[in-house]
Every structure is written in C-alpha cells, then in structure tokens.
Amino acid sequence: MKENINYSDFGLTKKNGIWYGQKGNYWSNLDKNDNNSFVEDLKENSAYEVMKKHFPQHEDVIFSSKRVGGVSTLDISETDYILDAGCMWGALSIPLARTGAKVTAFDQTEESLLFLKRRREDENLENLDIVCADLKTQDIPDKTYTKVIVNGVLEWVPYNSDVEVNLVNRSKSKKIKYENTPYDMQLDFLIKLRKTLKDDGVLYLAIENRYDFLYFVGLPEPHCNIRFISFMPRFIQNIMHSFIRGGEFRNWTYSRTKLVKLIEKAGFNDVKVSYAFPDYRMPEFIVSDKGMKDVYRFNSPLGKNSLLKKIIIRGVELVVYKIFKLTYFSPAFIVHANK
Amino acid sequence: MRIFNLSTDVIRNSSHFSHVQTGLLRENSKYKFVVKKAFTRQGEKEIEREMTGLNMFCNAMNVPSNEYIIDYQNNRNSAVLKIKYINGEIGDCHAGMKSNFKKLKSLVEFFKINKLYKKNNGSHGDLSVSNIIYNNTDVFWIIDWENYNKLLPPVHDLVYCITEIMLFEFIRKSKLDRFSIHSYRILLEMVLKIYSIEDDFLKKSPSNWLRNNIIRLIESGDSGMNKCPFVKNDILIINKLDKLIFSK
Numbered sequence: 001m002k003e004n005i006n007y008s009d010f011g012l013t014k015k016n017g018i019w020y021g022q023k024g025n026y027w028s029n030l031d032k033n034d035n036n037s038f039v040e041d042l043k044e045n046s047a048y049e050v051m052k053k054h055f056p057q058h059e060d061v062i063f064s065s066k067r068v069g070g071v072s073t074l075d076i077s078e079t080d081y082i083l084d085a086g087c088m089w090g091a092l093s094i095p096l097a098r099t100g101a102k103v104t105a106f107d108q109t110e111e112s113l114l115f116l117k118r119r120r121e122d123e124n125l126e127n128l129d130i131v132c133a134d135l136k137t138q139d140i141p142d143k144t145y146t147k148v149i150v151n152g153v154l155e156w157v158p159y160n161s162d163v164e165v166n167l168v169n170r171s172k173s174k175k176i177k178y179e180n181t182p183y184d185m186q187l188d189f190l191i192k193l194r195k196t197l198k199d200d201g202v203l204y205l206a207i208e209n210r211y212d213f214l215y216f217v218g219l220p221e222p223h224c225n226i227r228f229i230s231f232m233p234r235f236i237q238n239i240m241h242s243f244i245r246g247g248e249f250r251n252w253t254y255s256r257t258k259l260v261k262l263i264e265k266a267g268f269n270d271v272k273v274s275y276a277f278p279d280y281r282m283p284e285f286i287v288s289d290k291g292m293k294d295v296y297r298f299n300s301p302l303g304k305n306s307l308l309k310k311i312i313i314r315g316v317e318l319v320v321y322k323i324f325k326l327t328y329f330s331p332a333f334i335v336h337a338n339k
Numbered sequence: 340m341r342i343f344n345l346s347t348d349v350i351r352n353s354s355h356f357s358h359v360q361t362g363l364l365r366e367n368s369k370y371k372f373v374v375k376k377a378f379t380r381q382g383e384k385e386i387e388r389e390m391t392g393l394n395m396f397c398n399a400m401n402v403p404s405n406e407y408i409i410d411y412q413n414n415r416n417s418a419v420l421k422i423k424y425i426n427g428e429i430g431d432c433h434a435g436m437k438s439n440f441k442k443l444k445s446l447v448e449f450f451k452i453n454k455l456y457k458k459n460n461g462s463h464g465d466l467s468v469s470n471i472i473y474n475n476t477d478v479f480w481i482i483d484w485e486n487y488n489k490l491l492p493p494v495h496d497l498v499y500c501i502t503e504i505m506l507f508e509f510i511r512k513s514k515l516d517r518f519s520i521h522s523y524r525i526l527l528e529m530v531l532k533i534y535s536i537e538d539d540f541l542k543k544s545p546s547n548w549l550r551n552n553i554i555r556l557i558e559s560g561d562s563g564m565n566k567c568p569f570v571k572n573d574i575l576i577i578n579k580l581d582k583l584i585f586s587k
Contacts, residue, residue: 072350099417283350
C-alpha cells in the first residue's frame with residue numbers, strides 16, 4: 001500500500017474528494033458558461049456521457065488512447081509518485097493512474113477537476129489524488145514525486161488572468177500589466193517543480209517548437225491564433241499581439257537550444273529531447289535524433305489549404321525531416337530531465 | 340527495468356486502430372528490442388492477445404518463446420511487452436501483385452512447412468505482407484499479433500493476405516491486369532489445397548467471405564478490426580473485386 005501524501009500540511013483542505021488550496025485563475029478550453037452547464041449532470045451520468053452531451057468536440061482530446069503517446073516515453077511502475085501539473089480533464093492523469101502509480105492531478109479550474117473526479121469514480125482509481133489550486137502560488141511538498149508531468153502547460157504559465165482558450169485566441173482582450181517576463185515566470189515554475197521531485201526524480205515536459213517549419217508556411221501560432229508570430233523576435237511578437245489580440249505575447253515557446261538552457265537553468269541535469277510528429281498532444285511518432293532516419297512519413301497537418309499548398313507542405317516536410325533530418329524545425333519537443 | 344525511456348529511438352503511437360504504443364530500442368547503434376505499452380483496457384487486451392499469438396507462433400517455429408519474449412507485465416488496466424527486434428525487410432501491401440507474388444507464394448509455403456494451418460493454432464487476424472519480415476522473398480518471421488484469435492477460420496489469414504494485395508491494387512488502379520488475376524487464382528488454389536477447403540462461397544467470392552468473417556469478429560466484441568479494409572471500404576468495391584477476379 002502506497003503512502004498517502006498529506007496535503008493538509010500544506011494548507012489544503014479536502015472537500016468531496018478534492019483537495020482545495022490557493023485559488024488560481026480560470027483556464028479551460030470551454031468558456032465559463034459551458035463549464036457550469038455540465039457540472040450538474042455529473043451527479044447522474046458518467047464522465048463519458050457528460051462529454052458526449054456537452055462537449056463532444058473534445059472527445060479525442062480527453063479520451064483518445066493517442067494522448068498517452070508522449071508519457072509512454074516514461075518508465076512508469078506502481079512504485080511511482082507522479083504529479084500531473086495542469087491536468088485539466090485528466091487526459092494523462094487517468095491513464096497514468098491505470099498503471100497503479102500514485103498520481104496527483106493538479107489544476108486550478110474546479111469544473112475541470114469535477115469532471116476528472118467523475119472519471120476517477122467511473123474507473124475506480126483510488127490511487128488518484130485531485131488538487132484544485134494554483135501551482136504558481138500553492139505550497140507543495142518537497143522531494144515527494146518521482147515524476148512530474150508538464151504537458152502543454154509551460155507556455156501558459158506566464159498568464160495571471162482567466163483564460164478561456166476559445167476567446168483568447170479569437171478576440172481582443174484587455175491589456176494586463178505584468179511585472180515579470182514570461183521567461184522568469186516559467187523559470188520560477190520549473191524551479192518549484194524541481195524542488196518537489198525526489199533526488200532521482202524525472203521531469204517530463206512537452207511543448208511546441210517555436211520554429212516548427214509549418215509556422216513559416218502560414219500555420220497560425222496555436223495559442224494566440226496569429227500567423228507568422230511564433231518565430232519573430234520577442235519585441236515584434238509583442239507588437240503583433242498587442243495590435244491583434246491586445247497586450248503582450250506571453251505564450252513563450254522556445255527553440256530546442258533555448259528550451260534546454262531554460263530547463264538547465266532551473267537546476268535540472270541530463271536533459272534529453274525527443275521530437276513529436278505531428279504534435280505532442282496526439283503524436284503519431286516520437287523520435288530521437290538517431291530515430292529520424294527510421295520514420296518514413298511525418299504527417300504534418302495539412303488543414304484546409306489548397307492542393308498546391310498541401311503539395312508544398314509534403315515536399316518541404318520530406319526535405320526538412322526526411323532528407324536533412326532538421327529536428328530544429330520539428331513541431332514539438334518531448335523532454336526528459338533528471339533533478 | 341528501464342523499458343521505454345528516451346533511449347527509445349522511435350515510438351509509433353497507437354497507429355491505425357490500435358491502443359498500443361510501440362517503441363524501438365537501440366543498443367550499440369542497432370535496434371535490439373520492440374516494446375509495446377498500453378494504458379487502456381483495450382490496449383491491455385491487445386497486448387495479451389499478442390502474447391498468446393507469439394507463444395503459439397514460437398512453438399510452431401520451434402523457437403523457445405523466452406528467447407523472443409523478454410518481459411511481460413500486465414495489471415488489467417495497463418500492460419508492457421518487450422520482445423526481440425527481428426531485423427529484415429517488411430513487405431509492402433500497396434505494391435501490387437507483380438511485386439508481391441513471390442513473397443505471397445513463399446508465405447503459403449511457410450504456412451505449409453511450419454504447419455501453421457493446423458486448426459488449433461488460431462488466426463493472426465491481421466496477416467498483411469506489411470506484418471511479415473522477409474529475407475529477400477523468403478518469409479522469415481511474422482509480427483504484430485495483437486489481433487490473434489481463435490474465432491476466425493484457420494484459412495482466413497492466407498486468404499486475407501493475398502486478397503488484400505488485390506484490393507489495394509484495385510483501389511489504386513480501378514482495374515486489375517491479367518497477371519494479377521492469374522497469380523491470385525494460383526495462390527488461392529494453393530491455399531485451398533493446403534486447407535482442403537471445399538467452400539463455394541470462399542472460392543467464388545473471397546473478398547465477401549473475408550468481409551463476413553471480419554464483421555462476425557467485430558460483432559463478437561473485437562472493435563480492433565473496425566478499420567480493416569474489407570469492412571471500411573464500400574460493399575460495392577468488395578463485390579466488384581470478386582467479380583473482376585473471376586470474370587476473365
């Protein structure tokens with residue numbers, strides 16, 4: 001029997017199966033009204049039924065077995081203590097808990113966690129703890145976890161306001177003055193996560209590549225939905241973002257080199273990077289530098305582009321990845337780093 | 340044991356209809372192991388089936404299964420299987436009958452020599468040339484046993500393998516040439532002879548016969564075959580294929 005983590009020592013209180021702590025901002029793919037509407041239904045229906053009724057468009061994001069492609073790179077056993085930082089609906093927390101490891105699913109949006117709680121009940125996963133708090137401000141235990149998962153979260157850390165993803169990347173929002181740069185906030189976040197890892201613990205981090213080749217042929221940056229912004233110098237990013245969406249651009253992603261430097265600056269060692277194609281959320285392939293020659297097609301998303309543009313994308317993909325193996329332009333990184 | 344970390348060079352993630360992540364592990368610059376992982380009940384079932392199929396296949400090949408199966412862990416919700424990597428050329432099911440004829444002939448011989456046709460051996464379930472490892476045109480090993488079952492008729496595997504080549508060729512070219520049709524008939528005859536089958540429906544409508552088998556398998560609860568080309572493609576294509584094969 002694994003030892004339970006006593007979150008009450010860190011100021012958290014347990015209510016109806018969820019630990020509550022320092023309240024954070026709202027972050028969800030659903031807007032606040034939609035999120036409120038499904039909570040009542042969770043009492044009578046399974047999480048899957050609720051998803052089908054209220055947000056079927058997110059079925060793959062929540063339930064697809066492809067979601068675990070990235071975390072399958074980890075060596076997980078029943079003896080592990082895993083922190084899923086920014087777990088949302090539990091797309092990774094649930095599969096991770098199925099392995100028998102002790103999993104703590106951490107998120108700041110209560111509605112997402114009520115949905116996850118229902119999933120936990122549906123699958124009878126007693127080894128899954130759910131915590132509703134802001135990881136940036138909440139005290140968490142030191143040297144507790146053997147693995148920390150940061151899946152598509154680091155680029156959102158620099159926000160200190162409510163984020164309704166559908167609004168943030170479609171409309172102009174009001175300008176917020178930040179004291180710290182995105183880089184500093186991301187660094188502090190990683191330092192904090194490093195402290196919570198055991199001495200032989202491993203960080204798993206998945207994030208988009210700032211220089212994904214598709215951005216150069218017009219794919220919009222996924223966080224703000226603006227074309228050609230990702231690879232621009234930071235000050236031009238701010239000008240573009242301020243003009244189109246309002247406020248500075250804070251969803252900072254990095255090149256491989258800069259990302260490794262950031263992680264090392266947070267104190268991690270032995271940083272290993274792999275490349276996820278066509279993205280890290282539902283990758284078809286995850287390859288190392290050596291593995292690049294063994295992948296035959298990379299399946300970059302073609303979207304609603306014209307036939308000519310699709311042919312160009314496939315052609316460029318072949319030249320960039322298959323012939324020259326330019327991982328510098330890969331879509332996303334999956335990183336393992338030791339404490 | 341470290342099974343699936345970033346020393347893994349390629350991970351193929353739940354491709355097609357599978358719930359399994361497959362990774363290739365290198366040692367001293369050469370691939371040494373294949374690791375399969377599942378985080379779902381369906382995936383765990385697939386890995387369990389693969390284990391059963393591999394054990395049967397190793398027995399048939401007179402290879403001690405512990406030489407091939409390195410590690411297997413299963414907790415009903417998740418599973419890990421580590422097996423030996425077999426080096427060789429994998430067949431291309433889209434390459435047409437001309438390129439595949441010798442390979443298919445070799446496959447039929449392989450089944451005959453190793454007595455894989457025996458009833459209690461069960462069925463691979465997804466025997467495509469892309470799941471066969473060749474040494475030139477000789478069959479060397481069969482991989483991807485996650486659809487292994489004892490529900491399909493034993494002759495299903497070979498009929499599936501040879502007919503799938505025809506189906507893909509027909510879809511690609513919208514016609515079939517004389518060589519392909521003639522080769523297919525020879526192969527089908529060889530297969531039926533090995534199994535001593537006198538089934539008129541199979542003899543005259545192999546594509547429809549396969550489709551019916553797979554539908555029955557899906558109805559029995561094996562959702563893994565939903566995207567099989569004989570089910571996924573329109574019945575009109577399947578009917579036309581049967582008609583073309585036996586019309587000239």
